[in-house]
Amino acid sequence: MTIKQSFTADDIQVFLVSNLAKLLGVATDEIDVTEHLENYGLDSAQAMILVSNLEKLLGFQPSPLLLWHYPNIEALSQRLAEEVQDGSPVQDTKVVASNANTAPSILDLGAEAVLDPTIHPGAASNVAIDEPKNIFLTGGTGFLGAFIIRELLQETNADIYCLVRAVNAEEGKSKLQKNLEQYAIWQEEFSSRIIPIVGDLSQPLLGIGSEQFQILAANIDTIYHSAALLNYVFPYSALKAANVLGTQEVLRLACQVKVKPVHYVSSVAVFESTAYAGKVVKEQDEFNHWEGIYLGYSQTKWVAEKLVKIARDRGLPVTIHRPPLISGDSKTGICNTHDFINLMTKGCLQMGYFPDVDYMLDMSPVDYVSKAIVYLSRQKESIGKAFNLQHPQPAALKMLVEWIRSFGYSVEMIPYEKWQSELINNVTSADNPLYTLRPFLLERWSDEQLTIPDLYLQARRPHISCQDTLHALAGSSIACPPIDSQLFMTYTAYLIQSGFLNIA
Template identity: 70%
Template sequence: MTTKLSMNAAEIQAWLVSNLAEVLHIQAEEIDVTQPLDSYGLDSTQAMVIVTKAQKMLGFELSPMLLWHYPTIEALSGRLAEEAQESQQETKSLVDTNSTPNLAAEAVLDETIRPLSTSFKFNPNPQNLFLTGGTGFLGAFLIHELLQQTDADIYCLVRATDTTSGKEKLKKNLEAYAIWDEQFSPRIIPIIGDLSQPQLGISTEGFEMLATNIDAIYHSAAMLNYVFPYSALKAANVLGTQEILRLACQIKVKPLHYVSSVAVFESPYYAGKLVKEDDSFDRWEGIFLGYSQTKWVAEKLVKIASQRGLPTTIYRPPLISGHSLTGVGNTDDFVNLMTKGCLQMGCFPEVDYMLDVSPVDYVSKAIAYLSRQEESLGNAFHLQHPEPAPLSTLVDWLSSFGFPIKIIPYEAWQDKLVNDVTSEENPLYTLRPFLLERWSEKQLTIPDLYLKSNRPIISCDATLNALAGSGISCHPIDGDLFTTYASYLIQSGFLNLESVINN
């Protein structure tokens, strides 16, 4: 990074507007420089594209967090112009990525949210379910499973302008995952709203109607963004969960099935420790990603509601991979992007990583089944793969299939990432700032933080016991599974064998 341009705020602003318009595929005129950047729905990858390009243009290092510390283009341009002047000699990061909010102080549940009655009768045949996240990955498969495993109608919270477009959004999402079945269509009912708004953005009348009529809630929605800080995700992930708890407690007591994450054990305190389903997750210090911080606080809110008498069940998945039989999944998830990027580089880093992934069919089937067992209430479940495999299994499999791939020392891989990955043709190019940023007191990079020695050992014994006899099992991480995934990734155009082999 050698070129250092001295640009003024107006020039930087014009540059940002045109580049934001480009990544969002909209006209520059549609961008209002005084509007918060997150109102444009910028995702992690798009944010990385902007940061990487800005870094190249200005000639100094930028933290990906910058976009959210200076949340409008106007504010960001001003700050970058100041920094461009100051940093003529020096290269430094512009934000302190080590600051963690006091998560324990954030975990305060509105006092008015408590079940009106402590008497609750479990209903094994619910008629009306409320589900969030139905336009997302796991949510789509949860809808699919709940349609199969119950007779209930499913009321789905959707961000859309009206019920017609809301229904269309749900349908398109299930179609994209090859699980849309027209005969079930009447049982999928959109409820227009937004997690980040009071009462989920639903009118008081509508909220009360739902509170009276629904029998159980499945809360799967969240903003999954590994770049945004806690403050940018709090409204949807933390306050949204609070509104879900309000709905669960209001008028009639409804059990809440909350999709959390193994990320609640991301504090370095748990590194190398065995954590079981019913272990406390009180330690939050050092959780570095804003997303994980919100999942910790949100699960604490659910815990508080449970202590106030609300029946709740917690499901903690690891990374969720594609369907084990069809391979259909999220192509732009971290594992897929890393695999594609490393294939293009011709090498994987030599790191002691475990493939902590569970196929989406296992996760969704297990949640739908466990949620219908009365004894699940009050418990947490770990949907961890029972036999996780080391990353080297994936590399061995890729090699045995003729992919030209080597394992090289981690430092050499990082150097290659900096020096050889120089265009957006490699998906790791836009992830470079994220992968190379130093986080936490120990100044570790994201890949360092995922080393086996820095991770907890997640036990899933109690979950497997609870699933015993259900016929639900997790597909082994083996050649069959990799073949299924690779076929889908090639067929969908995400992986191009020729370009990998000729690289």
């Protein structure tokens, strides 16, 4: 049992402002307590760090879903103050292995995949653009989006209009620049070609208003849609507005005034259904099965790609690009330190144990993924096709552990059940990144009451072919770097240099 601490809404608000500012690397006066938390671009790991810090303050762990139900600091602080005002004891919310959740209610994803019938390219004049002058991009403040911007700036002469959540265009441009700077991409000479469009992917007409939507539709020649709200904790309903309805609005933009090709960044997660376990799935294979897709994020990607395919069948020119987990730049090692791979690696290093499981590291470097997307999207024969950007030669998790040991780190591989026990009993604070991932790692799903990592064991996964993609890239100089000791050395050197990892 843990005794709740007594705090006012103002106390909690000050605490949240301070913690959010620290997470984002900004001053506290830049945090607006009435601003939707989603607009700050919190990923699932950062959200869980915020929840973990609240636990230290309040004496109990709030549900991560509170960040969805009470989506700004003002509302969240008030709700938490109501929760603790009587100072009564509450049961500790630590996850224990015996507390297996019942399977969630079944969501019919097929019924969700319905595209607005008014979205049809036949209503627009068909304009073929070989060399676009104006490109519209979503996801420019994300990791992959930053590298797609770099490729588009280098491979085209187009201006890049980037959808960004911001108070005004000046703040939007600043957000885009800071994101490019953190990945060592920003070049001042490109500044005039990066144009912020203040809006919101989760809102009708992308949150930019009917008049500007029409102006944008008339000016834009090509669309790259790479934005998605990535959160491993939130359910489908919390992610639908941005990931599904946002995709619908992008398709609407593509069909207004004139036809604009859409190059959509999907995910290999569309094949997560248990129906594909052990089977080979190719680029142009249909994915009609959704049963056994449990992550809300993966569910939204399944539905969103279905919408894109419906638009394609109505005559809209599209290409679809499905990356796996995306790792850092293969040349510089620069990466998103908040991604799942890095958080798991750091957490397991701190714990001293990796789970001895049959996992294959099918991560693809971000420079390969971004180059492939831009190159393939510019080939006429790509229109209407999907591409799997899966790594062609994934490496076993055991190889990763061997490379880690070669750097002098002392780690051991232990049976998965024992590793889970270590996670439950010994990872008790956000000082270890695994703590923020515990809901993802320990919550049980499906009729078999399996955790998400159980569901991702190699025997339960499909074999995703990328042969057609490699064939389409054969005429270029683009090749996926091998996952080997050299690549791992590049990544580790960056993670140590950036302070994310300690020297062994």
